[in-house]
Amino acid sequence: MPLLSAAAVTKRYPGVTALDSLTLELNPGVIGLVGANGAGKSTFIRILLGLLAPTSGTVEVLGINALTHPLEVRKLIGYLPEHDCLPIDVSAADFVTHMGRMSGLPASTARERAAETLRHVGLHEERYRLIGSYSTGMKQRVKLAQALTHDPKLLLLDEPTNGLDPEGREEMLGLVERTGREFGIAIIITSHLLGEIERVCDYLVAIELGKLQHAGALSKLTERTAFVRIELDDDAAAFADRLRAAGLDVQSIENGLLVALTDDRTYDIIRDTAADLDAPIARMELDRHHVGELFRPPASDFRQPAGAA
């Protein structure tokens, strides 16, 4: 049974089409949902939860129609919303316990599992403190814990790294990765940062302006998009010309070059050219963070549909 199947899902708001005939079938795994802000990611997630009725089309989650049986679908899902969703004057232990019971767990089980999930997200020591006293990173962990505490079949994580510092992002992604790979829970994670998606996901769905742009296993995608990123202290024009003359696909970026990696010979050419020109190379790395090169640059100048943020 597929994790999710969407057939021609369209959602129109007055003046804006948030989702345009989206057809998609996904198997369990860690699935990244990418797109610019307002591309329709959150709208799609709300339709999956049965919180929003599509204008047309159907969605099934684990074989259950989300439109006609939203309560059944929600039993299987743990949801981490993008926005704030935590009370300030309750302790994390009490709140996660409460959310477990709200998902149908008996009281004692809910308490045990709350302690367990809070330990998993790294909040064991602080769990009796009021949530209002938590940092953004800790709040984000509580949001993950409440989504996980009732042992869902599917986790929907809407921009889980939003508002976190780089270290916090790293830790959150680590948690997401562990949850997906080691606990065997299917995850759909949205982000507008492709690097994050690539780090934790094994399947990628890209939406742009409500249309499905791409869906496929991530490893295949990144094979096609491996680059050698070269950062130079000096003007890179001469270096780029020499590489192009040697038959490589070279693209200038802000402080250096991106060279498309074809085979091992690419490295040889770069090395020889650098030696010939005595080029001041500051940094060289294999860069897989360019799934984005597959898609057009994110459109940032169109309005978000009301309520779909």
Next chain:
Amino acid sequence: MTDTTAPRAAGTIYDLGYQHYEGPRYGRWHVIRTLAAFSFRAAFGRGRGGKAQVIPYIVMALVFLPAIVQIGIASATGQTSMINYASYLPSVTFFLALFAAAQAPEVIVADRQYGVLSLYLSRSLSTVDYVAAKLIAFVGAMLAITLGPQILLFFGKIIVSADPWAMFTSTYKDLWPILGGTFVASCYMAFVGLALGSLAARRAYASASVIAFFVFMPAIGGIANSIIQNPDDRRYTILAQPFMVMTGFANWLWDVHTSPRQVPNQFGARGAARALSRAGLPNEYYLYVVLGTCVVALLILALRYRKTEV
């Protein structure tokens, strides 16, 4: 990175302290009960910080005070006639309004203010169930502070009397109006508090609007009073005053038709009795206003939460 999109075996136990849950998952009533209990506790600030409990405890002390005073006097003087159920509700209406203004927002506004509502609705909880749980919780909280003192009065009256058994057999029938009247009054206060709360974006605004209901409604009545020329029509403006309505309702409940001079001059009771007697409306009119207000409040809640997303 490997392609691991193939379905994984569900229910495998991993050696990481994480266990899948295979036990029972309860349905609708369990969820409503859980939310109602959580909200009931919130109404009294339980499980919250110390500050959240200040107002609930002050109100508790204030609503029990008239009952304790009455029992004290009755016990000192030996006159059980001092114990008067009819005057109890009017004498605490102000404190009940204070409780509704302070605590209804904790029950219904906080969820929206902090976004918790969207989490609830992403669980298997419909908006109807959500509102039902909130109503149960807050009517329950109101009952706890209104019924408690009257039950105390009831038993106090029996205990301080010369012949407790005779007193019990002659007064046990008072329990029905006590229970019914407290329930209706609790619904009135709770529905008004929750309905006005459901319209506010923040707790402070909700508190202000509940206070405004109890304070400005009489003002509107006063304005209407000065506009309406016909004195026969003018007396209906008393129905716009929640405190008067509660007094009239208590009179209906206990079938009181006394003259103001017989009413003890405490908690503004005599003033209210004078106003009521001046208006001279039948007592059941006040009951109709109480019930009508409850219906309107429920309609507001139904309209406010009719959509899945709020």
